[in-house]
Amino acid sequence: MTPNKEDYLKTIYEIGERGSKITNKLIAELMQVSAPAVSEMVKKMLTQEWIVKDKVAGYLLTDKGLSLVTDLYRKHRLIELFLIQHLNYSTDEIHEEAEVLEHTVSDHFIDRLEILLGNPDFCPHGGSIPKKGQALIEVNKQTLAEIEQTGHYKLVRYHDNFQLIKYMEDHGLAIGLSFELLEIDPYAATFTIHYQDKSLAIPQQIAREIFVSEQ
Known part of the structure; x- marks a missing residue:
């Protein structure tokens, strides 16, 4: 299986997680x-039954496809954690490195890496790390875009892509950050939050790619 196909599978999974219809156009974008x-x-x-x-979702991952995606995320997220904890990578550096390594390291290497890291449950971006042989089940699934009431919340996860990571870092939005949701504006399609003396x-x-929990 080539890295290219693996990247397509991950993209399809991530689009499905957002609740968007998975179309060829969106995948291409x-x-x-x-x-x-x-x-x-x-x-x-489709031929390989991944x-x-x-009609509603556009495409759905089969059990075979989900198994492959689970393995990819397990590798990627463990590698990211290793790069930060042991090689002092910054959060904006780890994604590209992990994208390369996830396609090259062996399952045996990942098993040993998991032990070295103390069998962690979450990656640096708050994503769940599936255990070997288990399905990928995200613990943090409520997006900011799904919130309907103002109030106090905590940032618990965000999607792992470079542009979003850059946005989060530029605005000081880190995992574990407590904030107040001040306004939900349906017309402007914005969610105004207050944290660290700024709004x-x-x-x-972007709110569709940020996951929160109630405080």
Whole structure:
């Protein structure tokens, strides 16, 4: 299995997690590839029974596809944690490095790495780390975009992509941050939060990739 196919599977999983319909166009936009390239890859994944077509969702991962995605996330998230804890990588450096390593290291290496790290449950971005042989089940699943009431919340997870990571760091938004949701503006599609003596209006598109819990 090539890294390219693995990246497609992860993208399909992440789109599905947002609740968006998984279309070839959206896959192409997120992966920054051409529409014909997506069409060709989707045909291969359908043939190999990693995904199936669905009228509502667009595509769904099969058990076989979900198993592959689970393995990828286990590798990626353990590698990220190792890079931060043992090699002093910054959070904006780890993603690209982990993307490369997840395709090259062996399962035996990852098993040993998990032990070294003390069998952690979460990655640096708050994502759940599945145990060997178990399905990927995200503990933190409520997005900021799904919140309907103002009040006090805590940042518990955000999606692992470079642009979002940069946005979070630029605005001082870190895992564990407590904040007050001041306003939900349906017309402007923004969520205004207050934290550390400052306010920030977060666009709905970004709010869909940030996960929170009530305080």
